[in-house]
Amino acid sequence: MGLSWQQGPLSPTRIGRFLTPEPLPERLLFAERLRRRMRVRFHGEWIADSEDVVLLHEPGRYPVAYFPRADVRAGVLTGGDRVTHHKDLGDTAWYAVHAGGADAERAAWEFTGLPDHASELAGRIAFAWRAMDAFYEEDERILGHAADAYHRIDIRNTSRTLEVRSGDRVVARSERPVVLYESGFAPRWYVPRADVDEKALTPVEGQTFCPFKGLADYYDIGDAEKAAWSYREAYPEVGRVGDMVSFEPDRVEVTLDGKRLAMEPGQQVTPHGIDRGLDTDELRTR
Incomplete structure (x- = not known):
């Protein structure tokens, strides 16, 4: 997120609101x-x-x-x-x-x-x-666009139990997940690979790029396409989630301390384009 795009406060798709008696102009630059x-x-x-x-x-x-x-x-x-x-x-x-x-x-x-x-x-x-x-x-x-001073990422440890199921199959269960808070987005939960049944993950072709986290690899889980992803070589700034796995709660069943997670406003992300002449090796060695 930034100040004016995705779910930022000056974006037309913002998830919060300004507490003013009169509505703000439709467009603020x-x-x-x-x-x-x-x-x-x-x-x-x-x-x-x-x-x-x-x-x-x-x-x-x-x-x-x-x-x-x-x-x-x-x-x-x-x-x-x-x-x-x-x-x-x-x-x-x-x-x-x-x-x-x-x-x-x-x-x-x-x-x-x-x-x-x-x-x-x-x-x-x-x-x-x-x-x-x-x-x-x-x-x-x-990479990606001019740096936005209003974008922030915080990563926190938690002792809550996160479980992922695909039908009757337990895909992941962890008592040591981490949660990634990114400006304007709903929390994303990441699980250590040691707590994931990797046989349940089918790698798929194609990666996406985040200017703040790096290249994301994706996995199908059964019939659920791109139901999980991982920044296998995350940028040092977010190295705590490097090679961990996160799951889409609208494609597989994800529970946190027994409560099922659901998609929230602001959870969808608009992909970034890749800069001209930028290859994956350069991204990995940034």
Whole structure:
């Protein structure tokens, strides 16, 4: 979750509400300075480098980084004659990006008709995430989208008993699960592999990617497709759930201290796209 996407407080699908006497506007946009050095790489060349990036949080979208034009390398942007209209921020000019002997059409944009209340974005350029090689904070690659300061993950131990059944078969039973709390999402329960009947898990092809946790592998359980998943090589920040298994409570029976779990608002997750040129080996060695 972030401030404005998935189930965040400024998202149209938020699960909480603002306690105000009058309803808020249907769409709320929020801009703030990132206060981190951010760089953009395209076809092996650095094309933007700034310590003055502004993040735009727009309802239903990942945060987007906007660079001062002065911090974008001269000659990289061409065109700008194609103009669309943003419902909140006015006319938008689109640019092709040229560097390293390659071109990417409509890979950058600038708001050219901003209302007075959105002056923070004046003279700033944004780059299409998947069209670029990569985005960096200092020398570390940022995956999936610009880092959102409003996203948090906490992992807690518990002595409660978690049991997973598929029909009459006990798939997992543990008195040492951990619970992962992720901003805006319902809790997710993870079980050590030693407490799982691995013969009940059938690995399936295909992985998904979380910018905060890493690559997820999936398993069928009987006829229940993708009923379990595991971050086998979770990022160090969430290493406590590495190689543990979690289960979908709407596809198999999951009980916690005898009480059956059910899908809750905010439990569904919108998958992230994979950055262009990003392979699984790079994700694993992040």
